[in-house]
Amino acid sequence: MEFVIESLEKKFEKKEVLKDITFSFESGKIYGLLGRNGAGKTTLFNCLNRDLKMDGGRFFIREDERERDVISSDMGYVLSTPSVPEFLTAREFLKFFIEINEKSIKNIRPLDEYFEFMNIEHGDRDKLLKDYSHGMKNKMQMLINIVAQPNILLLDEPLTSLDVVVAEEMKQMLKTLKKQRIIIFSTHIMELALDLCDEIVILNHGKLEEIDKENLNQTEFKDKIIQALKEEEHV
Numbered sequence: 001m002e003f004v005i006e007s008l009e010k011k012f013e014k015k016e017v018l019k020d021i022t023f024s025f026e027s028g029k030i031y032g033l034l035g036r037n038g039a040g041k042t043t044l045f046n047c048l049n050r051d052l053k054m055d056g057g058r059f060f061i062r063e064d065e066r067e068r069d070v071i072s073s074d075m076g077y078v079l080s081t082p083s084v085p086e087f088l089t090a091r092e093f094l095k096f097f098i099e100i101n102e103k104s105i106k107n108i109r110p111l112d113e114y115f116e117f118m119n120i121e122h123g124d125r126d127k128l129l130k131d132y133s134h135g136m137k138n139k140m141q142m143l144i145n146i147v148a149q150p151n152i153l154l155l156d157e158p159l160t161s162l163d164v165v166v167a168e169e170m171k172q173m174l175k176t177l178k179k180q181r182i183i184i185f186s187t188h189i190m191e192l193a194l195d196l197c198d199e200i201v202i203l204n205h206g207k208l209e210e211i212d213k214e215n216l217n218q219t220e221f222k223d224k225i226i227q228a229l230k231e232e233e234h235v
């Protein structure tokens, strides 16, 4: 499976944030999306998740040499600022999510199995989400996306608020999850991108550019990425 973006454009009033995003993502890989502050990473994710209307271009899935539209169950999106229904407990939220997506979720498991998998403790499962910490809300958002098993998973700086143990667990989980799906992971933490991601993609001047590792060692590759990021006109 490939996720193809062609000539995607987005501007806010006169400001052209995404000028010509053309890129093809392949399944089985984690893509690290890097870009300076304000480069447009969140805008790109919002367009792909159809939370924002694009001004031009299109995106689609290519499978067995056939193109098809991206439907909502293809796409999962974990926001940097987690958004969960605060008035529900974690268990109620998970139950509700599974019920409304029953048709598209494969191999539905008992709720506690999901909590176990995510290391959410027994005592927290029936707590209101409004009493969850930022990192725990993030974990819940990630859990919902693990349950849904979308073909394309967009992660907007999801690990920054997690403690080191949870972040490590999550990294391992993403490495398992990447099989047969595309994960696009935005982060400002270069080490994380290099450690976790199979490909590094930079959002530069409103375009996506893959940074080829060639035969570079880790330090040289890092320098090449920083150089490419410096070339970004600072917005």
Ligand SMILES: Nc1ncnc2c1ncn2[C@@H]1O[C@H](COP(=O)(O)OP(=O)(O)OP(=O)(O)O)[C@@H](O)[C@H]1O
Residues within 6 Å of the ligand: 012, 017, 035, 036, 037, 038, 039, 040, 041, 042, 043, 044, 235
């Ligand atoms: N709703 C909006 N209305 C007007 N301008 C916006 C809107 N959303 C984003 N922008 C502008 O678009 C540009 C890209 O913002 P975006 O949040 O996508 O960048 P980013 O790469 O995610 O940044 P960061 O790394 O700092 O989170 C910024 O200049 C921002 O001010």
